Amino acid sequence: MKKMFDYMLHKNVECYVDDLVVKSKKRDHFHDLRKVFERLRRYQLKMNPSKCAFGVTSGKFLGFIVRQKTLPFQWDEVCDKAFKSIKSYLMTPPVLVAPVPGRPLILYVATQERSIGILLAQKNDEGKENALYYLSSTMTPNELKY
Secondary structure (H helix, E strand, O other): OOOOOHHHEOOOEEEEOOEEEEOOOHHHHHHHHHHHHHHHHHOOOOOOHHHOOOOOOOEEEOOEEEOOOOOOOOOOHHHHHHHHHHHHHHHOOOOEOOOOOOOOOEEEEEEOOOEEEEEEEEEOOOOOEEEEEEEEEEOOOOHHHO
């Protein structure tokens, strides 16, 4: 998607995996839609009609309600609590623990075009996952050929 909508991204198109929002001023909207449709046709992608909504000023995108830019943002106690929770989480470094023999291991693998990330974990007595090992690496040109 990033390659398809290169210069349109974050200007008049937002996308995440296979979800797409075309955002533009009223006078430019048809023009922007035409450009998006041309790109979709060029890459032979189809849209799900039941997920399409045209000419709307708000809608659901990735589980969030997206509205016009002019809607004022209001910081409330819920926002403050969430912010403090995230801040606390980010300030607490992950601690590695020793593996417990006989307990199942959990392996998480995340890959991108040129890199890989791995987490080896194990559940503790309370059922919470503990990190045993982290690994991240950029792949060499030879590794990219696999």
